[in-house]
Amino acid sequence: MRILDLVKPKDLARVNKLQLLARQVVEGFCSGRHRSPHKGFSVEFKEHRTYVRGDELRNIDWKAFGKSDRLYIREYEEETNLRCTLLVDRSGSMQYAGERSGGRTKYEYAQQLAASLAYLMLGQQDGVGLVTFDDQPRDWLPSRSRPSHLRAVLQALAETGSKRETDLGGVFQRIAPKLSRRGLLVILSDGMGDIDSLARSLALFRSARHEILFFQILDPDEIDFPFSGRIQFRDLERVSNEQMVDAKAIREAYLRRYQEHSEQLKEICRKQRVDLVKMTTDRPFADSLHQYLSVRRRGR
Numbered sequence: 231m232r233i234l235d236l237v238k239p240k241d242l243a244r245v246n247k248l249q250l251l252a253r254q255v256v257e258g259f260c261s262g263r264h265r266s267p268h269k270g271f272s273v274e275f276k277e278h279r280t281y282v283r284g285d286e287l288r289n290i291d292w293k294a295f296g297k298s299d300r301l302y303i304r305e306y307e308e309e310t311n312l313r314c315t316l317l318v319d320r321s322g323s324m325q326y327a328g329e330r331s332g333g334r335t336k337y338e339y340a341q342q343l344a345a346s347l348a349y350l351m352l353g354q355q356d357g358v359g360l361v362t363f364d365d366q367p368r369d370w371l372p373s374r375s376r377p378s379h380l381r382a383v384l385q386a387l388a389e390t391g392s393k394r395e396t397d398l399g400g401v402f403q404r405i406a407p408k409l410s411r412r413g414l415l416v417i418l419s420d421g422m423g424d425i426d427s428l429a430r431s432l433a434l435f436r437s438a439r440h441e442i443l444f445f446q447i448l449d450p451d452e453i454d455f456p457f458s459g460r461i462q463f464r465d466l467e468r469v470s471n472e473q474m475v476d477a478k479a480i481r482e483a484y485l486r487r488y489q490e491h492s493e494q495l496k497e498i499c500r501k502q503r504v505d506l507v508k509m510t511t512d513r514p515f516a517d518s519l520h521q522y523l524s525v526r527r528r529g530r
Contacts, residue, residue, distance in 0.1 A: 278291060278302040278304060279303050280300070280301070280302060280303070281300075281301035281302060281303050289303045289304055290303060291303070312351065312356040312357065312413060312414055313356070313357045313411055313412075313413030313414070314347075314351055314357065314359065314413060314414040315358075315359040315361060315373060315409060315413065315414070315416070316347060316348065316358065316416050316418065317361050317363065317402075317415060317416065317418065317419070318341070318344050318360065318362045318363070318387065318418045319340065319362075319363060319396065319398070319417075319418060319420065320337055320340075320363065320364055320368065321363075321364035321365065321395060321396040321397075322394055322395065322396070323420055324340065324396075324419070324420060324447075326449050326452070327449065327511070328450060328511075330449075330451070330512040331449055331450070331510075331511035334511055335511075336447045336448065336449055336511055339509070339511045340418040340419070340445075340447050341387045341388070342515055343418060343445060343509070343515045343519065344360070344387055344416075344418055345387055346515070346516070348360070348380055348383045348384070349380060352376075352377055352379060355375055356375060357373035357413075358373060358374065358375070358379065358380075358383060359371050359372050359374070360383050361405055362389065364397075364401075365395050365396070365397040366400075366404065367401060367404060367405060368389075369389065371383060373413070396419075396422050396423045397423060397427075398419060398421070398423040398427070398428045399423060399424055399426075399427025399428045399429075399430060399431045400431075402428070402431035402432070402434070402435065403430070403431050403434060406431070406434045406435055406438065409438065409440065412438055412439040413440060413441070414440070414441045414442075414443065415435060415441070415442045415443070416442075416443045417442065417444045417445065418445045419444075419446065419447065420447055420448055421446045421491075421495050422491075425491065425494045425495065425498065428495075428498065429501075429502075432498060432499070432502045433502055436503065442502070442503075443504075443505045443507065444499060444504050444507065445509055446506060446508045446509065447509050447510075447511065448508065448510050448511070449511050450511070454485075455477075455481050455485055455488075457477035457481070458478060459476075459478070460474060460476055461474070461477045507522050
């Protein structure tokens with residue numbers, strides 16, 4: 231897939247109008263749009279404190295002095311750029327594409343969504359990094375905020391997916407120690423994998439005070455299992471594993487297991503304060519992203 235095929239200009243134009251604002255305090259050093267724990271002098275008032283010898287006279291609040299006859303210093307919150315890392319699943323299960331998705335695989339959907347997020351964040355001078363993975367990390371780009379970094383991100387995203395198994399929990403445990411500064415982690419995956427292992431990994435990210443968005447990308451076939459009759463299923467993570475089954479006979483069991491997994495994923499994300507956003511490949515990703523970010527901004 232060519233880089234320019236990843237995202238259509240009309241989608242970029244729409245997504246670029248939105249601002250992905252971090253809800254948590256994040257670290258940084260540049261002037262941007264996000265709050266920093268470091269106090270500065272130019273953006274938003276935070277609090278007063280008593281004047282002590284050596285403080286800059288220009289930071290004295292003379293109005294407060296006039297009312298109280300005491301000297302107070304005005305402290306501010308500076309704004310800083312966000313450090314975001316996109317974690318993109320390229321495992322075998324992401325290669326599925328049903329008829330309702332128009333032939334677009336879950337991985338292609340994730341590529342386009344990740345490319346749009348990178349474009350959006352670099353446009354507002356935020357840092358963006360990328361990790362693609364299957365059963366282990368593959369491409370790894372550190373977070374950068376310069377505009378030229380977009381091409382490197384898109385080049386990595388343009389790599390074809392793999393046929394390896396998914397190991398979300400194990401991969402995230404390898405990634406966590408290398409993310410030395412807290413920031414925003416955006417997971418783009420179908421969420422298929424061992425729930426207990428994933429729960430431990432999300433807890434590890436949260437203990438490092440990262441904010442986490444989890445875009446769960448699914449094909450509608452995975453949600454409602456529309457198959458009927460005798461049908462051959464092929465394991466996308468184990469190519470040699472194929473099986474002919476009666477779709478009607480297994481439909482109820484499949485839907486029950488899918489619902490259990492979905493509820494478990496919701497619960498661990500709720501416990502770890504992870505934003506879980508379900509997206510299906512039959513819906514334009516720009517529409518889903520626009521709706522989510524609009525709600526997110528209103529909730530700040």
